[in-house]
């Protein structure tokens with residue numbers, strides 16, 4: 385499978401602070417990657433470096449280009465949603481579509497109009513008068529109308545209500561995603577995106593602490609829900625972390641066979657958020 389993003393020893397310092405600390409990663413083409421990490425972990429810095437928006441040490445290759453020296457070529461095939469606030473607030477929607485047609489060679493205006501037709505974002509509306517949710521719909525319509533191979537989303541649903549967030553991801557997958565595109569999403573709302581991810585990356589203190597496909601997670605990690613006396617037996621087996629459940633503990637393991645754990649309780653694949661908490665926090 386083609387690798388679309390590759391970094392080697394990617395490092396970014398702010399004074400004596402390591403925002404990124406020797407990150408080696410590889411993102412296969414056609415994947416939908418969730419970039420997960422606590423506040424200040426380095427997610428935004430990583431995404432900005434991949435797009436050539438932030439300086440860095442080490443090596444990055446995105447679609448075969450160097451974001452440092454070939455940014456304009458790279459941006460032909462990449463799209464980025466960082467923050468809805470970047471839309472020019474004084475423009476009307478139709479003017480914004482004119483503008484996008486002028487600046488992006490791969491922007492398909494008819495497609496954007498088609499996406500907007502199912503929303504309340506009419507062409508005459510002024511952007512500053514749109515609600516936050518409408519602004520995101522507009523942004524998403526613009527992005528989905530660009531024929532990009534890599535889409536980078538940094539907290540794309542921040543500040544949106546639950547319905548909008550659900551719709552955002554549904555639309556992204558049904559109207560945009562195909563095997564030739566790759567999507568990287570950084571979010572704190574892990575549970576809401578888990579079902580669309582093919583891969584996850586955990587980042588903490590500027591280091592990549594996990595980079596696995598969802599299939600890999602299913603094969604290598606297991607959660608045991610142990611109640612009563614079984615809970616202390618479960619905790620005695622080396623594990624990544626655990627949390628309380630009604631009458632016992634949910635304990636998460638890496639590389640322990642399901643057969644060995646089965647007598648102690650119910651087994652399941654941990655959710656990405658439970659795995660994340662276990663890896664970051666141990667027993668809590």
Ligand SMILES: Nc1ncnc2c1ncn2[C@@H]1O[C@H](COP(=O)(O)OP(=O)(O)OP(=O)(O)O)[C@@H](O)[C@H]1O
Nearest residue numbers: 398401402403421422423424425426427428429430
């Ligand atoms: N321009 C900057 N100047 C100084 N320090 C910065 C700058 N940008 C980021 N940092 C620091 O680098 C670290 C990583 O920040 P970053 O914004 O990448 O984290 P994040 O994982 O995106 O966090 P969040 O989830 O809170 O958005 C933080 O400690 C942050 O304070």
